[in-house]
Amino acid sequence: MKHQYDVVIVGAGLSGLRAAIELGEDTRTAIISKVFATRSHSGAAQGGIGAALGNEEEDHWKWHMFDTVKGSDYLGDQDAIEILTRDAPRTIYELEHMGVPFNRTSDGRIAQRAFGGHTSNFGKAPIKRACFAADRTGRVILDTLWEKCLQRGIDFFNEFQIMNLTVQDGQCCGVTAYELATGKLHHFHSKAVLLATGGAGKIYRTSSNAFASTGDGMAIAFRAGAALEDMEFVQFHPTGIYKLGILISEAVRGEGGVLRNSEGERFMERYAPTIKDLAPRDMVSRCILREIQSGRGIDGKDYVFLDLTHLGEEVISSKLAEISGFAQIYAGVDVTKEPIPVQPTCHYMMGGIATDTDSRVMIDDQDQTIAGLYAAGECACVSVHGANRLGCNSLLDVLVFGRRAGRAIRRYIHTIGLPSLSGNDPTGETAAQIAALLDNSGEERSSTIRTDMQAIMMDSVSVFRHRDALLKVMDKLRLLKERCRHISIQDKGHCFNRDLLDAMEVGYMLDLAEAITLGALSRDESRGAHYREDCPDRDDKHWLVHSLFRYAESEPPHFLTKPVKITEFEPQERKY
Amino acid sequence: MKSTFIIYRYDPDVDSEGHYQEYSLETGPTDKILDCLNRIRWEQDPTLAYRFSCAHGICGSDAMVINGRIELACQKLIRDFRTANNFVIEPLPLFNVIKDLVVDMNPFFEKHRHIRPYLISDTDAPERERLQEADNQGFVEPALRCILCASCTAACPISRANPDYFGPAALLRSFRYLFDSRDTATGSRLAQIDSSNGIWGCKTMWWCTDVCPKGIPVTKCLGQIKRLVKEKEKDRT
Numbered sequence: 001m002k003h004q005y006d007v008v009i010v011g012a013g014l015s016g017l018r019a020a021i022e023l024g025e026d027t028r029t030a031i032i033s034k035v036f037a038t039r040s041h042s043g044a045a046q047g048g049i050g051a052a053l054g055n056e057e058e059d060h061w062k063w064h065m066f067d068t069v070k071g072s073d074y075l076g077d078q079d080a081i082e083i084l085t086r087d088a089p090r091t092i093y094e095l096e097h098m099g100v101p102f103n104r105t106s107d108g109r110i111a112q113r114a115f116g117g118h119t120s121n122f123g124k125a126p127i128k129r130a131c132f133a134a135d136r137t138g139r140v141i142l143d144t145l146w147e148k149c150l151q152r153g154i155d156f157f158n159e160f161q162i163m164n165l166t167v168q169d170g171q172c173c174g175v176t177a178y179e180l181a182t183g184k185l186h187h188f189h190s191k192a193v194l195l196a197t198g199g200a201g202k203i204y205r206t207s208s209n210a211f212a213s214t215g216d217g218m219a220i221a222f223r224a225g226a227a228l229e230d231m232e233f234v235q236f237h238p239t240g241i242y243k244l245g246i247l248i249s250e251a252v253r254g255e256g257g258v259l260r261n262s263e264g265e266r267f268m269e270r271y272a273p274t275i276k277d278l279a280p281r282d283m284v285s286r287c288i289l290r291e292i293q294s295g296r297g298i299d300g301k302d303y304v305f306l307d308l309t310h311l312g313e314e315v316i317s318s319k320l321a322e323i324s325g326f327a328q329i330y331a332g333v334d335v336t337k338e339p340i341p342v343q344p345t346c347h348y349m350m351g352g353i354a355t356d357t358d359s360r361v362m363i364d365d366q367d368q369t370i371a372g373l374y375a376a377g378e379c380a381c382v383s384v385h386g387a388n389r390l391g392c393n394s395l396l397d398v399l400v401f402g403r404r405a406g407r408a409i410r411r412y413i414h415t416i417g418l419p420s421l422s423g424n425d426p427t428g429e430t431a432a433q434i435a436a437l438l439d440n441s442g443e444e445r446s447s448t449i450r451t452d453m454q455a456i457m458m459d460s461v462s463v464f465r466h467r468d469a470l471l472k473v474m475d476k477l478r479l480l481k482e483r484c485r486h487i488s489i490q491d492k493g494h495c496f497n498r499d500l501l502d503a504m505e506v507g508y509m510l511d512l513a514e515a516i517t518l519g520a521l522s523r524d525e526s527r528g529a530h531y532r533e534d535c536p537d538r539d540d541k542h543w544l545v546h547s548l549f550r551y552a553e554s555e556p557p558h559f560l561t562k563p564v565k566i567t568e569f570e571p572q573e574r575k576y
Numbered sequence: 577m578k579s580t581f582i583i584y585r586y587d588p589d590v591d592s593e594g595h596y597q598e599y600s601l602e603t604g605p606t607d608k609i610l611d612c613l614n615r616i617r618w619e620q621d622p623t624l625a626y627r628f629s630c631a632h633g634i635c636g637s638d639a640m641v642i643n644g645r646i647e648l649a650c651q652k653l654i655r656d657f658r659t660a661n662n663f664v665i666e667p668l669p670l671f672n673v674i675k676d677l678v679v680d681m682n683p684f685f686e687k688h689r690h691i692r693p694y695l696i697s698d699t700d701a702p703e704r705e706r707l708q709e710a711d712n713q714g715f716v717e718p719a720l721r722c723i724l725c726a727s728c729t730a731a732c733p734i735s736r737a738n739p740d741y742f743g744p745a746a747l748l749r750s751f752r753y754l755f756d757s758r759d760t761a762t763g764s765r766l767a768q769i770d771s772s773n774g775i776w777g778c779k780t781m782w783w784c785t786d787v788c789p790k791g792i793p794v795t796k797c798l799g800q801i802k803r804l805v806k807e808k809e810k811d812r813t
Contacts, residue, residue, distance in 0.1 A: 036681070038724050039627075039635040096705040099695030101713055101720055101756065108707035133720060139634060140720050147693040181674055210630040246632045318714070321721075325791075326632060329651055330606075447618035489622075493589050495675045496625035498617065 001186045002426075005030045005155075006413050008175055008190040010162045010217055012037035014138070014395065015377030015402035016196030017145040020154050022406025027413065030188055032157040032177050034212055034501075037146050041198050041210040042398065045138025046322060047251035048115060048130030049095075049395035051088035055105060056112045056128040061085045063120060064129065066569055068393060071117040071280050072386025073528035074544065074571040075230070075564055080357050080382045082567065084393070087400045092131050095399070100144045102133050103319070113319070114254040117280035117390040123576070126278045130392040135249050135322040138395060160186065161501055162216060163430045165193060165224045165373065166421070172224075172373035173419040176430040180501075183494030185427040185434075191413040192372045194405055195221055195353065195361075196398075199378040203509045203516070204346035204462060205454040208240055208247035217379045219508035221353045222515070226361045226370060228549040228557075229381040231512065232519030233350035233529045235389055236463050238284035240345025241331050242303040247347065248323050248340055250391040253277040255315055257308035259288065260339065261296035267304075272576040279576045282388040282529040285344040285463050298341060305339035312336075344463055350389055350529065351519070352381040354548060359405035365548055365562040372412070372419075376405040383546065386564075387528020437503055442486025446503040449483050453506070453513055456480075461517050466533045470521040474556065477514045484510065515549040515557050522559050523547060540571050579603040579654065580662040581612060583624065586673050594673065596664075597621075605655035609642055609663065613649060626677035633789060636723030639730070640677050641666040646727045646787040668730040683739075684726045687746040691768065695753065696761035712757045719752035719797055721790040728784035728794050734777050741777040742769065744784035744794050750775075751797040754804065766805055775801050 005028045009016045012033035023029050033040065052059040064085040069076055096102060096110060103111040112128040120127040133140040149156070159180040166174035166187070174189040197217025201209025222228050238259075239248040253259075258266045258277050271287045272279035279287075292302050308316065313336055316324055320335075327333040327340045353375040354362040359382075361373040377398040384397055456476050460469040484507055491499035519530075525539035526532050545561040552558055579601055586594035599616045610628055617624045627637040631650045638649040643657060643664055657663070671679035697706075722745065729735050729743035742750075750769055753759045769775045775798065784794040 035627075035629050035635070035637065039629045039637045041630065041635075043723075044630050044632075044634050093701075093703070093705055097701040099753075099756070099758065101716060101752075102705075104708055104710040104713050106710060108709055110705050111710075134717070136634075136720065139723070143724075144694075150689050151692075151694045210635060212629045244632075322634075330632070330653070445618070445622075491623040493587060493623060495588055496678050498625065499622035502622075 001184060003030065003186060003188045004418065005188060005190045007192050007194065007409055008032065008188045009194045009196055010175060011040070011196035011198060011377070012146070012156065013040035013042035013196060013198055013377060013398065014142060014145060015398040015405070016194065017149055018399050018402030019194050019196065019376060019406035019409070020149055021145065021152065022403045023410055025152060027410065030155045030157060031149070032160040032162065032175070032188065034159065034161045034216070036158045037156055038142060040142060041213055043139040043142040044208070044210065044247065045395050046135040046247060046249035047254065048113065048132035048137050048392040049092065050115065050118060050129050050390070050392035051092045051131060051396065052085065052129060053089050053092060053110060053112060053131065055109045057120070059120065059127055059129060061088065063122060063127070064088065064118070066122045067118050068384065068390055069569045070123065070574055071388055071390040073388055073538065073574055075383070075386030075527060075546070077383050077565040078567040078569065079565050080384045083357055084384045084396060084400050088396055091396065091399050095141060095144070098144050098148055100133065100141050102131055113251060114278060115391045116250050116253065116278045116284070119275065123274070126275050130251070130254060132251065134318065135251055135320050141395065157186070162197070162220060165220060166426055167224050167370060168419065168422060171371040171419055173421065174426065176427045180496055183497060185430055187426045189418065189421060189426070191416055191418055192374060192409045194359070194409060195373070195375040195379055196377045196402065197379045199349045200509060200512050201346045201348070203454065203457050203513050205458040206240060206245040206343070207346040208237055208245050209346065214505040214509055215512045216505065216508050217375070218353055219511045221361060221373070221375065222511060222549070222551045225363050225551070226373070227354040227363050228515050229351055229354035230383055230519070230547050231351035231515040231549060232523055232547060233387045234346060234462070234516060235281055235348040235350060235529050236285045236344040237281055237347035238288055238344050239306050239342040241326065242341035242343050244330055245345035246326050246330055247345065248306060248326065248342060249320070250281070252306060252308050252320060252323060255319055256311055257306055259284070260305045260307050261291045262298050263296060267291050267296070275576045280388055280390060283576065286531060288344060289463055303341045303343040306342045307339040308335050309337060309339065346462070348389055348394060349378055350381070350383070350385040350387065352379050355380045355382055357382060357404065358408035359401055360408065364550065365560045374405050374409055376401045387530060434500065437500060438489050438492060440486070440488050442488045444483050444486040444488065446487050446506045449480055449487070450506045450509070453477070453480055453510060457513055461520055464531055464533055465520050467521065470517055473517045474514070474521065477510060477517060481510050518549065518556055518559055519547045544571060577603055577661055579612070581616060582662065582664045583676070584666040585676050587623070587675055603654050605653065607654045608650050609647070609652045610638055610649040625675040634723060636725035639668055639725040639727045639789070641668065646731050648725060648789045651789050668726060670730045670736055681726060684729060684743070684745065687742050688724070688749060691742065691746045691750045692765070693749045693753065695756065695759050697758060698760045706758050708757055716752050716755050718792050719748050721792050722748055723790060725789060727787045727789060731783040731787040733781055733783060734779055738773070738777065740773045742774055744778070744798065747775060747778065747798050747801065748792065748794055751801055754801060766808060769801070770805050775805060
């Protein structure tokens, strides 16, 4: 089936929805999404969205900018971080005007609370900067923007899986998608495509991410020639529920919760004397694992306690209701009486499709772009998060850069007509791919390959890394890719064929896992979330650069670097 | 522990009607029902279809009937079922089955769209935020927990009897905007739902509240709407 639009947005999370709203009612826009829009993973964001509103105490966007730069371990591009933090207050007011039901102060303004790595006066003390709606901030913003799109009458194609980008002569002019309910292929012919496909946290065994977070958009763009950037920087959130990885928001510590080891010690006081439990996520995750390695995990096991018993029922029920439910349901813990057992969980990809600050997709280190192709949100790397993202900067990122993507695309589509397509069947290549997959008669199942990949990546490419292990992982991933060629699809049907999609997803994740591992192996230093036990120091002389990855058909990706943009804050030692 | 899962199956490509298929699985007390379905799909039968995504009760994808009661498969653990180790799993009632446990939720979302689920204000937005009393935000807070899983509407006896009834989920969204002090469309919102297919369709049977996986007092919120309609009527006379 063929469709024509001005713009196709892939992904119905917050960056996709925000871009759609910005495109305006006179732009013919389609949003395609592998899950129904409100099931998007943006909805799982809990704690808040950062902006220097100053509603609770004095604050300035430049303080927010400094914290983000320092949080990124100086790898974030400062021109982009300036855009992010300067535009933050406007973004919050805009959300409020659309109807987002933020918690309020006693005088009726938007309430704010403390979050990791956010400080006053360039690092002096924790500051209340996170705007929130209890601990379901992402969910209420997602609902509000989705409902705004319903009001606008934007066309949603829910449960449509993107299969391929249509790129002709360096210009992107559409996508091919697979309709889950019917197994039919659809071609969306458009002037521009925005990838807003989210993260890839399912590459790891312990993950806070949804099943849908398999990096499809990143991998498809990568194969189509887009560069990936800074893939080795994978955020492990310090407080996932033990064994399950379900996220317990940093807001718990923002409201006063503390981490304790087996001796009952509030150990973050030792590692980050100024801001303690509100140190950034990369540091807290490492500290938890150091405590465990030193034998101070609870009962000698691989977890510590997150204690909020002293916060009182009022704070818990009005500001942390959702996570107290998770603790009760999944861990059997009443948070008003007992601490929650926690360990780090894979949470967020700082890396992604290389873009400029107008969301245009880059193909190399020379700022070359694919015309008509844009990316925003977690699937993109602008880069505002550098080597480590601060909590409550991702909701901000998706909204600020989702809007900028919408604006840039709007300008672009007015300069061109609908590109003509060569050939008469733009879905032909995809149909052949699917037929080949369905006909494959190997012995492998995608679920076992995925489980093996998740174990390998968790064991050797998570919080702590070492050159020797990384070298082995590169070989193991090659073997897994070879095994992928022998997956046989048991389900030959046309209706909700998850078996087919699972096989494609594991292929996407393996491509990304290889880039992550190659980056981790190449970068002989430790910075932000990338920690190499064999090179424990940051090395600004050689590695104050972004990593870039270019896809290669039957060999590991090619690795390049490009300079970091430094405008305001020269790199300093990162201490909290 | 060995558990038995008896699962409703229907494939439109081959079946003229639904049937049940039995699977056997080694389970632990903290396994979620969703984990069990995943393992059946990965290890035994890749053709089994159901919706899922976040796996911790936020995205709202996996409402289904487990042992006769509507639940989220990701929010129920084996240990929560203390009576038996066999599980009968069926699709949500009320909606047409597309395949196995996957139902057509379009009618549900159509009703949602119909109640105008967005802030309507006839005042110009200020430069900064609109002010709102913390108590007012707190009053609508229960409705903000809704994840659109459709459990309430699927459970509602009125919805089952009258396909034109808006249903508890859509009316709960009405509540969220009706009582938001920033919304100025109270009059037209009430006019839209002041009917037997609207708020008066609710006969206070509590099934919605009983099944809500987020613990929302749905019936109570709908009761607040009824009270508001009555108050406005009184104001007019």
